[in-house]
Amino acid sequence: MVKETLSYATMAALIYRSAKIEPQYMGKLTGKLVKLRNRGFQHGIFVDRTAGGYFSRTFENYLGCLDVDGKAISRNPVRLNEEGIEACKEVIQNAHKENPEETKKMLRFLGLEKEQICF
Structure with a gap:
């Protein structure tokens, strides 16, 4: 069973990467959830296949919460203000703290070095 914290951390890491490194659209970010799962990382986030790619209501809702809280600059492509970036770092x-090995595995796959998240 995947801990909920790891699911949120996965979404936070994808959003963090988009905000800090390379702005991306939600469809592409959701596709990365599928790639993570295909590589054996069980994030526990439900993803639907659509005509244009992939969609995750859970992921959309998570980003929506950041937006409503005033932490997102734009939703497509995904961009956050500094407060949003800090919120994502905190989730990660x-x-x-709960699952260091799986968190490191996920961060490595996404190209996020541990130092970038400031553990």
Whole structure:
């Protein structure tokens, strides 16, 4: 069973990467959830296949919460303000405390070095 914290950390890491490194659209980010799962990382986030790619209501809702809280600059492509970036880092750090090995595995796959998240 996947811990909920790790699911949120996965979404936070994808959003963090989009905000800090390379702005991406939700469809592409959701596709990365599928790639993670195909590589054996069980994130526990439900993803639907659509005509244009992939969609995750859970992921959309998570980003929507950041937007409603005033932490998102735009939703497509995904961009956050500094407060949003810090919120994502905090979620990732909490997951790392609970499950360091799986969190590191996920961060490596996404190309996010541990130092970038400031553990």
